Amino acid sequence: GQQLNQSPQSMFIQEGEDVSMNCTSSSIFNTWLWYKQEPGEGPVLLIALYKAGELTSNGRLTAQFGITRKDSFLNISASIPSDVGIYFCAGPIGGADGLTFGKGTHLIIQP
């Protein structure tokens, strides 16, 4: 099946730093989604992207739909403690009506 590769697997940053993470696929996607999951909770949608080259912001978060349609990027500016969590990229599964997820990027903010 389709695989989404996320990097980095984890990030240890200081409060106030900017964060960048990405997601790549061997297949073309028509939609990219970015979710955040906090401990003991379900994933929460952050940003949805529908068009190659699209750049969309949600507060301090900005995501881009790569021109090749095989990658997407998420940036967080001026990180704060509540940004801690696991960030997942996701896209439509080929052959079934649901989402395929990357393995996530763990964001840890050091005091």
Add this chain to the structure above:
Amino acid sequence: NAGVTQTPKFQVLKTGQSMTLQCAQDMNHEYMSWYRQDPGMGLRLIHYSVGAGITDQGEVPNGYNVSRSTTEDFPLRLLSAAPSQTSVYFCASSPRLGFYEQYFGPGTRLTVT
């Protein structure tokens, strides 16, 4: 609106036991789905439904059954639990088929011994 609700929050089963994980949504969404989340694996689609009376298999359907008798409810059944089904299970919904922005429930953590 409560959104997507799941019960129970935690469950421990013995191998071979059966149980049903409950999922309900009050947003009148046509599409509902079940995922499992294992450490280091992300979320994987088990089954989904595009409306009452219609269900289909996802990526990892073996060992699970579903039915959709109402728009609101989409239960997941384990007929004979196995240790490999130890996981966190999430239910999700979206307004319709092809609308990929899915809303997730809080999850059920299942342990099979």
